[in-house]
Amino acid sequence: MTIYFYKVWQPYGCFSNFSPHGIHIQGTYWSTVEHYYQAQKFVDSIDSVIIPIIRAAETPEEAAALGRCSTRQCRPDWEIVKTQVMRQAVLKKFLTHADIREILLTTGDEILVENSPTDYFWGCGANKTGQNHLGKILMSVREEIRQLCLSTVISAEFMSE
Numbered sequence: 682m683t684i685y686f687y688k689v690w691q692p693y694g695c696f697s698n699f700s701p702h703g704i705h706i707q708g709t710y711w712s713t714v715e716h717y718y719q720a721q722k723f724v725d726s727i728d729s730v731i732i733p734i735i736r737a738a739e740t741p742e743e744a745a746a747l748g749r750c751s752t753r754q755c756r757p758d759w760e761i762v763k764t765q766v767m768r769q770a771v772l773k774k775f776l777t778h779a780d781i782r783e784i785l786l787t788t789g790d791e792i793l794v795e796n797s798p799t800d801y802f803w804g805c806g807a808n809k810t811g812q813n814h815l816g817k818i819l820m821s822v823r824e825e826i827r828q829l830c831l832s833t834v835i836s837a838e839f840m841s842e
C-alpha cells in the first residue's frame with residue numbers, strides 16, 4: 682500500500698518538511714526542515730542577507746514564501762545540490778526526534794509519496810506522475826536508520842559478550 686502525505690494536519694503529516702520538528706545543523710538551530718532548506722538556496726549568493734530572515738520566519742509557510750521569492754538570486758549550484766541538502770536535513774530530523782522516527786520505521790517497506798498537487802519534483806503532482814524526490818529521500822533515510830539501528834544492536838551484543 683502506498684502511503685501518501687502532504688499537509689502537517691493530515692495522516693503522516695510528520696513526513697512533511699513543514700512539520701514542527703526542529704534540527705541543529707552545524708551549530709545552528711532551524712525550527713523546521715523547510716526553514717533550513719529554503720535558507721540554503723542563498724548560501725554564498727548575493728542575496729545571502731535573507732538567510733537569517735528565513736531562519737527567523739514565524740512559520741514554514743513564511744520561510745517558503747521568502748525562499749521562493751523570484752526577485753532574489755539563488756546560489757548558482759542550487760539545482761545540483763538541493764537534493765543532497767534536503768536529504769541531510771530530513772535525516773537529521775528523524776535522527777533527532779524518536780517519536781517520528783518510530784512512525785517512519787513502522788511504515789516498513791511501503792512506498793512514501795508527497796501528495797503535492799503542484800510540485801512535480803519533490804512530490805507526485807496533480808496527476809501522480811511527479812518525481813517524488815521527498816518520498817524517495819524519506820525511504821532512503823528509513824533504510825539508513827534501519828541499518829544504523831541494526832549495527833547498534835549488533836555492537837551492543839558484541840560488547841556484552
Ligand SMILES: Nc1nc(O)c(N)c(N[C@@H]2O[C@H](COP(=O)(O)O)[C@@H](O)[C@H]2O)n1
Nearest residue numbers: 687688689697698699715749797803815
Ligand atoms: N506549499 C507547500 N505546502 C506544503 O505543506 C508542503 N509540504 C509543500 N511542499 C514542500 O515545498 C518545498 C519545495 O519548495 P521549493 O518549491 O523548492 O521552493 C519542499 O519542502 C516540499 O516538500 N509545499
